[in-house]
């Protein structure tokens with residue numbers, strides 16, 4: 308068969324709209340980041356990027372769908388640290404993480420906050436820890452499924468306080484937030500891209516941030532470290548991927564559009580208002596994302612194995 312020569316193939320790219328799969332429900336942190344950058348990338352590419360939410364299995368269902376998509380440049384995946392943790396957490400993933408994708412670039416790294424329903428009793432994080440340890444069988448912790456960032460943070464928290472909690476999985480922390488607001492679930496560790504508005508509005512309670520330093524948007528919110536839980540740190544990096552076999556000219560073109568989006572003042576402001584910031588241009592590249600994924604799989608593998616948390 309006549310092979311499409313990549314340069315000719317990529318010359319007119321993109322000629323039609325592109326699907327960006329978000330492997331979590333609409334209205335959550337990943338969806339927020341995706342819609343923010345997709346809009347500006349569309350402007351540079353001259354073609355619409357349509358976000359498609361595919362929730363389930365902590366993000367690995369959506370990732371698997373993109374792994375099987377045509378490598379024609381018209382299906383991409385925006386996913387986060389869960390791409391790395393799922394490689395260890397899931398014994399039977401539908402794809403081989405390090406061989407199923409091409410890389411476009413890193414997008415942003417988002418802090419997490421431990422939050423609770425607004426009438427949760429403890430006054431501060433030390434009291435929160437004591438209360439949770441003393442009532443483990445009555446407290447419910449929401450997450451977006453095994454492999455989600457909220458799951459990883461919850462796993463680290465439970466290990467740090469040596470206490471097992473009842474967890475409630477959702478298709479994303481967008482729907483989880485609805486139950487937290489309604490008091491149907493007690494606590495959650497989630498990204499500032501999903502919690503900032505609710506914390507500012509007083510509709511949920513924030514106890515600590517999982518970053519080494521306090522957040523500019525919440526100067527009075529202590530870090531977990533200073534509130535008495537050293538080493539409880541995790542931030543959620545996000546990247547854009549394409550199916551294996553997508554031509555380099557295409558992923559390079561997408562990386563350029565991503566860099567344009569991340570350099571946009573409106574994107575930087577919107578991210579700052581949500582407690583995060585765009586990745587620097589040199590990280591919004593295929594090589595930087597490939598390096599990040601490989602090092603993060605190696606970093607989290609022993610941590611997950613020590614926690615003994617797996618999905619079969």
Ligand code: MLT
Nearest residue numbers: 335337455456457479480
């Ligand atoms: C998670 O990993 O917790 C997800 O980011 C939740 C989401 O984006 O809905």
